[in-house]
Amino acid sequence: MFNDFKEVMTKEFEMTDIGEMSYFLGVEIKQAKDGIFMSQWKYAEQILSKFRMKDCKPVSTPAETSMKLRVNSNKESVNPTLFKSLVGSLRYLTFTRPDIMYALGLVSRYMETPKEDHFIATKRILRYIKEQKDQLADIFTKSLKMEVFQNLKEKLGMQSRI
Template sequence: MDVKSSFLNGVLEEEVYPYKHTLYIKFNSGGDILIVCLYVDDLIFTGNNPKLISEFREAMIRQFEMTDLGLMSYFLGIEVSQLEGEIFISQKKYVGDILKRFNMDKAKPILVPVEEKLKLTKNGTGDFVDATYFRKLVGSLRYLTSIRPDITYGVRLISRFMESPRQSHLQAAKIILRYIQGTQSDGIFYSKTNDSSLVGFTDSDWAGDMMQRKSTSGYAFYLGSGVFSWSSKKQQVVALSTTEAEYMAATSSARQALWSRRMLGFLQHKQDSPTKIF
């Protein structure tokens, strides 16, 4: 649903301190649940009871001037395709816009987002490049990582060099652009399944950061058929061995698993069995 004139629905007569509460959840004694996600003047909602959903829709239309856009197909740059028992999310249009904006829509596609054994340093190689241009490029790619875990590591890597980027850093960014050129339609597919166990995967490199010699941790968590949570982040301290780097990566993923289990329990989707992390 889309709220018309969202900033004109009331007169403020007192001092207001903004609070970014964007997720609302309603339960009832019968086990029904309604989830509403609000972003400025757009909102999406879902639940397990069609009657509860219908009542919410009608109440919002009575209270505010709103447009009912029907089944979600596009939200904040994310395209959503829904069929019976299946959901596919992607950002094909956004990818196309990025490629055109940075004149890479005719570039030759490649198969990987990061060259094997790529090592980037702060000094880099080649001349300095326009820092504003580079930051816009990295910022565009970072938004794409919201549903593209396959480029998260590469984008986080080039994000470390936005202060004084050189040709080698820009070249690494263009490699990612060439990769998404060949994977514009890629996204995340979710299908209805009876097995909705939380499962995680984790890994790390060792001393991959050539400046501080810090390692990078990564994890991805699946719930049923599709991945829903992932991260690639430089570790806070220097690992003295590969074992220590792996241990810190495993610890990071275990923290995420605990948070996810608590959240799933709150959403009435309690995980009864232990969470496996590979």
Template sequence: MTDRGVMSYFLGMEINQTDHGIFISQNKYAEEILRKFKMENCKPTEVPLGVNEKLSKEYGGGKANEGTYRRLIGNLLYLTSTRPDLMFTMSLLSRFMHSPSDIHFKTAKRVLSIFSWNSRKQEVVSQSIAEAEYIVTAAAANQAIWLRKFLCDLFQIRL
């Protein structure tokens, strides 16, 4: 056994150890998947599954390549270790691995487009430092509100 010091990257997971805790992310792995499926410049989305979208085996449309679909689903399932919010969608999409349609493949690619937010440019050009700080603060507040709602749903807490 060899001591190689503090772990920073292991099995596609980035590990950041600080005095406040250990933080795990898969940003690099997600970017690799985006490149693998040629989706680096895709339009980002915030939710993995459309509202009231129901998937079934009898969906119309053409048949998707089973091997490519299985690789995409396998890669996305590995991402659920740091993104549990994707678990429902991924378990739903994995039901169609034996006979995926184009609709199933497009839905799986929509899940992948969630990760493209990390690589997009800022949409607003600020004219001052104060305006830039306001934009960042508003974005952080939106993320905090979303996280609070997510945790309340997860632990079934009422506000």
């Protein structure tokens, strides 16, 4: 079926077959017999570098539980272009990271006139991403809670077989 489709498309459009997809638009793709697995770790690392957060202190949640952001905050204004760039980069990351969607939705409300506290809340999402990235690297070197282990196992595309 796929080969038939490819043949029709090649006749209709100028195309080149570059083989199996492994990386496209910031998404790493691993194709296996039992499914297709996607990750954006490289893209997440690029975002951390771009916003100089590679060496940041990681946090375990994307938003503070007592976070109160306001439109008319008395904090200093920040560069709206920089803020929009950060929020946009994180929005694209939600493709494989739905866990940051709520926190990102909160900070997205302040795109027009971002203040320092809005920027700090947005950078916290980056710190959370850093925590998740580091935790994934440590799956085989430290004991984990069962739910965390199951989550990591799923991200790695591992399955239990009995």
